[in-house]
Amino acid sequence: xxxxxxxxxxxxxxxxxxxxxxxxxxxxxxxxxxxxxxxxxxxxxxxxxxxxxxxxxxxxxxxxxxxxxxxxxxxxxxxxxxxxxxxxxxxxxxxxxxxxxxxxxxxxxxxxxxxxxxxxxxxxxxxxxxxxxxxxxxxxxxxxxxxxxxxxxxxxxxxxxx
Numbered sequence: 001x002x003x004x005x006x007x008x009x010x011x012x013x014x015x016x017x018x019x020x021x022x023x024x025x026x027x028x029x030x031x032x033x034x035x036x037x038x039x040x041x042x043x044x045x046x047x048x049x050x051x052x053x054x055x056x057x058x059x060x061x062x063x064x065x066x067x068x069x070x071x072x073x074x075x076x077x078x079x080x081x082x083x084x085x086x087x088x089x090x091x092x093x094x095x096x097x098x099x100x101x102x103x104x105x106x107x108x109x110x111x112x113x114x115x116x117x118x119x120x121x122x123x124x125x126x127x128x129x130x131x132x133x134x135x136x137x138x139x140x141x142x143x144x145x146x147x148x149x150x151x152x153x154x155x156x157x158x159x160x161x162x
């Protein structure tokens with residue numbers, strides 16, 4: 001009987017197997033990193049929408065009537081441009097040129113959008129409430145060449161409480 005040494009025939013097979021497994025492992029790690037950056041950017045967009053609606057709700061119609069601001073001397077109602085200029089410095093991890101901020105004011109038909117909310121005097125009357133909605137959209141192009149650009153969008157609505 002002859003004795004065959006199978007180890008000689010498998011020389012280099014370990015290198016080929018490692019190349020296949022390493023490529024698959026690196027692709028998996030790269031995909032996880034790209035997915036994590038997408039989740040992080042979406043969280044930034046959602047935070048900007050919440051922060052913008054909070055700022056607009058706090059700087060509404062009653063804000064102007066509340067008194068004089070100690071720093072500038074005058075309190076004014078927040079405009080759409082004021083809200084945008086408040087949010088843009090907070091977008092630290094996003095490309096500001098790909099960021100779109102849309103603000104809409106909703107109110108009963110008898111009240112202007114940035115006006116003071118009317119509250120009830122008698123218990124039988126219904127309270128009218130103004131709302132502000134801030135939508136933030138970000139054009140994100142993933143770092144993977146196979147995926148096209150994605151739109152990350154978040155919307156937040158808050159009552160005008162001040």
